[in-house]
Amino acid sequence: ACINIGDATRTVNTEFRLYPNHSRIIESFVQLGFNNLPNVIWKKPTNSPNKFMGSGTLPVGAYVTLEHEYILVFRKGEKRKFPTNDEKAKRLESAFFWEERNRWFSDTWDLKGISQKLLNQNRSRSAAYPVEVPHRLINMYSLIGDTVLDPFNGTGTTTMAAIANTRNSIGFDIDKNLLQTTIESTPQQLKHCQLIVNERLQQHKKFVAHCEKGSLGHHNKHYNFPVKTRQETTIKFPVLDELTIQNDTIIALYK
Secondary structure, three states, rough: OOOEEEEEEEEEOOEEEEEHHHHHHHHEEEEEEEOOEEEEEEEEOOOOOOOOOOOOOOOOOEEEOOEEEEEEEEEOOOOOOOHHHHHHHHHOOOOHHHHHHHHHHEEEOOOOOOOOOOOOOOOOOOOOOOOOOHHHHHHHHEEEOEEEEEEOOOOOHHHHHHHHHHEEEEEEEOOOHHHHHHHHHHHHHHHHHHHHHHHHHHHHHHHEEEEEEEOOOEOOOOOOOOOOOOOOOOOOOOEEEEEEEEEOOOEEEEE
């Protein structure tokens, strides 16, 4: 389970304080039987010139601005096992590049947020995150063909990332209008998601170009380019071929 949450500041009964939402969620998940794994701090670049608030340039009432959110990572039960040959093959097929591993499994991510505005909706903010967030998490913690659950589907970012990365997905939202908007905008959103998948190949080629000759000792059999480890030799990204929508179901076919 991966939870994106930011802390908040509030004034209650004239007293200003921080609400540490991330720590409250960790406590609740632990009580439910989950183990908290190392978390990610998502540092969100800001163009705001105001790095503190409360009393201008005078001490002592200022407070620092919150420029990061958390991506909390939990696991329930033992680490997933792959006992059969088919499961082992599927795990290899779902591998990521060595340089992606080094970037994704850092505890600090620098990713720009996206617009929160909603038009013609019952609320003013979507609480959406950039597709790069679920794109990374889906590849880090699931295999091709797995099912990804988003209980706060919103604008469908997780759904799009799942389709782009050849995963099944289920999304829920209490706002039926928002769900309908998500389904209607699926084809356009998927174009952006597919660009992210294609960018993985382009970024790897750039990585190869900057590596010292002979430092990459293996070869990917599908794309005919060198890779760092044997685990990367069977990586292949299926290409979305056809997309159909039936009521509240999106069906994706690949080639």
